[in-house]
Amino acid sequence: MSFLSVTNVTVRYGRLTALRHANFKMAAGETLFVTGPNGAGKSTLLKAIAGVVTPVEGQIQLAGQVISGTVPEDIARRGFSMVPEGRHVFGTLTIEENLRLGAGMRADKDAVAADLAGCYEVFPMLRERRDAPAAVLSGGQQQMLVIARALMTGPQLIAIDEPSLGLAPKIIDQVYDVLLRLRDERGLTLLIVEQSSTRALLTGGRMLLMRSGEIVMEGDARELLRGDALKQAYFG
Amino acid sequence: MTAILQIVFDALSLGSIYALGALGIALIFGVMRLVNFAHGDYISFCVFAMLVPSTDAMSEMFLGSLPTIVLIPVILLIGAGVSVLSEIIVFRRLRDANPATMMIASFALGFILKHFLLMLFSSRPKSINLWPDLGLPVEILGARLPLLQLIAIGITIIILVALSAFLKRTRFGLEMRAAAENFTMARMLGVKANQVILIAFAISGMLAASIGLILAAQTGTSDIQMGVSVMLVAFIATVIGGLGSLAGAVVAGYLIGAASVLMQVILPLEARPFRDAFVYAAVIACLIWRPQGLFAPKSAKQRV
Amino acid sequence: MNAHRSVLARTVSTPAVLILVLLAIALIAKLSGSSPFERTVTELFIRIVLVVGLYIFIGNSGVMSFGHVGFMCLGAYGTAWLTIPPAMKKFALTGLPDFILQHQAPIALSLVLSPLLAAVFALLIGRILMRLAGIAASIATFAMLAVINTVYSNWETVTGATSSVVGIPMKTGVWLSFGGALFAVIVAYGYGISRYGLALRSARDEAIAAAASGVDIERQRLIAFVISAFVIGIAGVLYAHFLGVVNPDAFYLSLTFISLAMLVVGGMNSLSGAVIGVVAISAVIEILRTLEKGIPIGEATLAIPNGVQEIAIGIAMIVILIFRPSGLMRNRELRWSRWPFERASENK
Numbered sequence: 001m002s003f004l005s006v007t008n009v010t011v012r013y014g015r016l017t018a019l020r021h022a023n024f025k026m027a028a029g030e031t032l033f034v035t036g037p038n039g040a041g042k043s044t045l046l047k048a049i050a051g052v053v054t055p056v057e058g059q060i061q062l063a064g065q066v067i068s069g070t071v072p073e074d075i076a077r078r079g080f081s082m083v084p085e086g087r088h089v090f091g092t093l094t095i096e097e098n099l100r101l102g103a104g105m106r107a108d109k110d111a112v113a114a115d116l117a118g119c120y121e122v123f124p125m126l127r128e129r130r131d132a133p134a135a136v137l138s139g140g141q142q143q144m145l146v147i148a149r150a151l152m153t154g155p156q157l158i159a160i161d162e163p164s165l166g167l168a169p170k171i172i173d174q175v176y177d178v179l180l181r182l183r184d185e186r187g188l189t190l191l192i193v194e195q196s197s198t199r200a201l202l203t204g205g206r207m208l209l210m211r212s213g214e215i216v217m218e219g220d221a222r223e224l225l226r227g228d229a230l231k232q233a234y235f236g
Numbered sequence: 237m238t239a240i241l242q243i244v245f246d247a248l249s250l251g252s253i254y255a256l257g258a259l260g261i262a263l264i265f266g267v268m269r270l271v272n273f274a275h276g277d278y279i280s281f282c283v284f285a286m287l288v289p290s291t292d293a294m295s296e297m298f299l300g301s302l303p304t305i306v307l308i309p310v311i312l313l314i315g316a317g318v319s320v321l322s323e324i325i326v327f328r329r330l331r332d333a334n335p336a337t338m339m340i341a342s343f344a345l346g347f348i349l350k351h352f353l354l355m356l357f358s359s360r361p362k363s364i365n366l367w368p369d370l371g372l373p374v375e376i377l378g379a380r381l382p383l384l385q386l387i388a389i390g391i392t393i394i395i396l397v398a399l400s401a402f403l404k405r406t407r408f409g410l411e412m413r414a415a416a417e418n419f420t421m422a423r424m425l426g427v428k429a430n431q432v433i434l435i436a437f438a439i440s441g442m443l444a445a446s447i448g449l450i451l452a453a454q455t456g457t458s459d460i461q462m463g464v465s466v467m468l469v470a471f472i473a474t475v476i477g478g479l480g481s482l483a484g485a486v487v488a489g490y491l492i493g494a495a496s497v498l499m500q501v502i503l504p505l506e507a508r509p510f511r512d513a514f515v516y517a518a519v520i521a522c523l524i525w526r527p528q529g530l531f532a533p534k535s536a537k538q539r540v
Numbered sequence: 541m542n543a544h545r546s547v548l549a550r551t552v553s554t555p556a557v558l559i560l561v562l563l564a565i566a567l568i569a570k571l572s573g574s575s576p577f578e579r580t581v582t583e584l585f586i587r588i589v590l591v592v593g594l595y596i597f598i599g600n601s602g603v604m605s606f607g608h609v610g611f612m613c614l615g616a617y618g619t620a621w622l623t624i625p626p627a628m629k630k631f632a633l634t635g636l637p638d639f640i641l642q643h644q645a646p647i648a649l650s651l652v653l654s655p656l657l658a659a660v661f662a663l664l665i666g667r668i669l670m671r672l673a674g675i676a677a678s679i680a681t682f683a684m685l686a687v688i689n690t691v692y693s694n695w696e697t698v699t700g701a702t703s704s705v706v707g708i709p710m711k712t713g714v715w716l717s718f719g720g721a722l723f724a725v726i727v728a729y730g731y732g733i734s735r736y737g738l739a740l741r742s743a744r745d746e747a748i749a750a751a752a753s754g755v756d757i758e759r760q761r762l763i764a765f766v767i768s769a770f771v772i773g774i775a776g777v778l779y780a781h782f783l784g785v786v787n788p789d790a791f792y793l794s795l796t797f798i799s800l801a802m803l804v805v806g807g808m809n810s811l812s813g814a815v816i817g818v819v820a821i822s823a824v825i826e827i828l829r830t831l832e833k834g835i836p837i838g839e840a841t842l843a844i845p846n847g848v849q850e851i852a853i854g855i856a857m858i859v860i861l862i863f864r865p866s867g868l869m870r871n872r873e874l875r876w877s878r879w880p881f882e883r884a885s886e887n888k
Binding site: 050076081082084088090092093097100149 | 407410411413414417418420421422423424425426427428429
Binding site for chain 3: 271326329330333335336337339340341343344345347348351352354355464468471472475479509510511512513516517519520523524527528529
């Protein structure tokens with residue numbers, strides 16, 4: 001059974017249709033890349049799943065339950081963690097407060113402490129500055145923080161919008177190392193939006209190609225990237 | 237020296253009321269970008285709740301006759317209640333509306349509350365006899381100060397400390413601060429929007445109730461206008477402090493209190509009646525100089 | 541299909557319809573011969589001047605203003621200074637300049653000069669205020685109102701402080717106030733279709749795009765601010781000559797609330813909304829006032845408690861904000877053809 005299923009979802013902003021009849025499914029533990037040019041509706045797709053925008057049509061199910069039409073906090077509580085584009089750290093909160101906020105809805109307090117320790121192990125830089133306000137972190141560090149914070153919610157599915165945007169290649173490698181390790185260790189399901197699709201070549205997984213609000217192609221990431229299909233989607 | 241001390245204490249006690257008011261407004265603005273014009277009427281509501289509803293000139297204590305230890309929590313609860321109810325009945329339904337619409341709705345709500353009170357109590361100011369013993373002066377460093385003034389200052393400090401501990405140390409406080417900074421992101425981390433907003437309204441209402449208690453005790457009268465005049469200044473303090481900044485609101489509240497008292501002293505005799513005009517003009521000047529307020533957090537910047 | 545007709549030809553039916561409606565109301569009032577009804581209608585027209593003035597600024601700029609009633613205060617006191625007979629002025633308002641103290645201006649002259657005072661004040665303070673945007677701007681207009689109120693409530697020798705200034709000739713009747721409403725509607729309409737109005741609305745809807753296409757938002761807002769101050773100044777003059785007395789607190793929060801309520805209920809982005817809002821709320825106010833006075837049923841009188849009127853208006857406003865935020869008119873204009881169902885092209 002699929003873990004996440006998006007059926008015929010349409011999102012409109014006023015008169016503009018940002019997402020048109022989107023359909024796809026994800027199995028638990030799977031990695032799915034969503035790629036496509038600017039304005040293709042990638043971020044809207046994630047926002048629709050997260051409950052930040054409400055689809056005018058269609059249905060979204062997470063672990064067998066309908067989540068479309070519910071509020072973001074309930075979706076988050078069902079194991080969906082979203083890292084939106086643009087590094088939304090809480091700048092006036094300390095780094096540790098940011099992380100604890102992520103864990104706020106969890107009942108397993110012991111596991112939270114263990115996860116926090118785990119986070120600091122993966123990102124030692126966060127431990128060093130844990131009592132500093134998050135606003136002082138550099139862009140790359142903030143990206144680390146938001147991913148760590150999303151992981152603190154104890155998610156089953158994590159969706160990340162443009163994790164490598166504006167980061168140095170070395171940092172991007174680090175971010176992906178962490179994500180893939182968690183995928184392998186915990187069976188985390190990964191939904192990654194990336195405009196630069198080359199990363200998918202290294203990590204593998206499935207890929208969705210979007211253009212003008214529609215999913216135009218779906219397939220194995222490596223195969224898609226090898227062929228001309230991608231180019232056509234961008235320029236055709 | 238004693239004269240200066242007197243000024244300092246006057247400024248602090250006036251500033252305390254403004255600071256509490258500004259805090260109540262900033263708290264709500266922080267979590268839902270609502271400029272709540274009804275806040276002043278919450279204050280009046282709490283004051284009038286101490287009296288028996290009647291349109292006679294004579295006033296009779298109602299809740300006000302309760303022993304202090306019961307009266308204070310009851311009035312705080314009334315403040316929290318009216319504030320929370322206004323969220324549930326009105327503001328919740330306008331959550332996706334633009335700030336101007338919410339502002340007008342709160343204006344309308346305040347108007348309703350005010351006329352509800354007018355209906356029950358008429359527009360005549362009434363005397364309210366709350367803790368008369370506290371009006372006695374005490375002598376500090378040669379200055380004779382009303383005990384009540386000192387208590388008001390002290391209580392405000394206690395409230396500020398308690399509130400900041402709540403915000404810093406508790407789960408709800410953390411969620412509230414996060415929600416004030418980026419509401420959507422907080423929700424995506426599982427922070428329950430309705431819960432945070434309700435708590436903010438409850439605290440804001442309790443702050444209004446404390447102002448009501450302090451004002452009633454200080455002035456000995458209940459006047460339908462008393463809440464509104466505090467609210468106007470508190471508003472302005474919130475804007476000057478940088479909308480969304482709680483600390484800024486408090487500091488600006490004290491600044492305006494100090495400015496008012498100072499102008500009362502400095503201005504030539506014939507200009508004193510216009511003191512408030514100078515204060516408001518200073519506010520406009522301040523806004524021009526720093527439209528985002530003196531201590532604006534980054535998150536409060538308005539998108540063009 | 542009307543794309544090639546001029547803006548004027550396409551839109552002129554809106555003020556025409558509005559004026560005809562107002563004219564009909566004026567005629568009914570006159571023909572009724574009932575003096576209380578005439579007064580009600582006169583008050584209605586004065587409110588229309590005020591709310592249409594508000595609309596000129598708020599509707600076109602999208603900036604909420606809580607201070608415009610201050611201009612009404614300026615206009616009302618301006619006409620008090622000019623038109624109270626010298627014998628009375630010398631006694632009550634000793635601080636006025638000698639020239640004003642010794643002369644009495646006709647209302648016609650005051651109807652120009654007093655609103656001009658409001659407009660000049662708006663020009664001066666607007667140069668500062670219009671730099672602000674959003675909530676800061678709204679709060680600053682509030683501060684402006686508070687400054688005006690404080691000054692007029694305390695300037696003993698010039699405004700009589702909080703005591704009412706009496707002796708203003710009571711000249712405002714149905715026709716004079718109708719004239720005011722006529723003027724306000726025409727000015728608002730003319731401004732709306734002028735390039736200034738168009739530029740300001742474009743800045744309201746798409747600030748960045750408008751600025752990029754060379755719209756000086758500050759300047760455009762200032763123009764609307766000054767025009768609206770002039771129109772509201774007229775409302776002040778008419779009101780002063782309607783009541784015969786002025787008092788600073790008549791131009792404070794209550795009136796601000798009622799005027800905003802009317803604008804919001806009608807729909808703040810359309811001229812028709814402003815006018816219809818006034819008519820609708822005024823009608824409700826009148827009905828409730830009558831009920832408050834009591835309706836005799838046989839021996840007994842059935843009356844609702846005093847204050848229900850204001851509470852009902854407040855509730856109506858909230859209900860409209862929640863369920864119909866674009867107001868009764870849904871931001872459309874009344875039109876000749878197929879009105880009111882046709883959507884105004886410039887008020888999307």
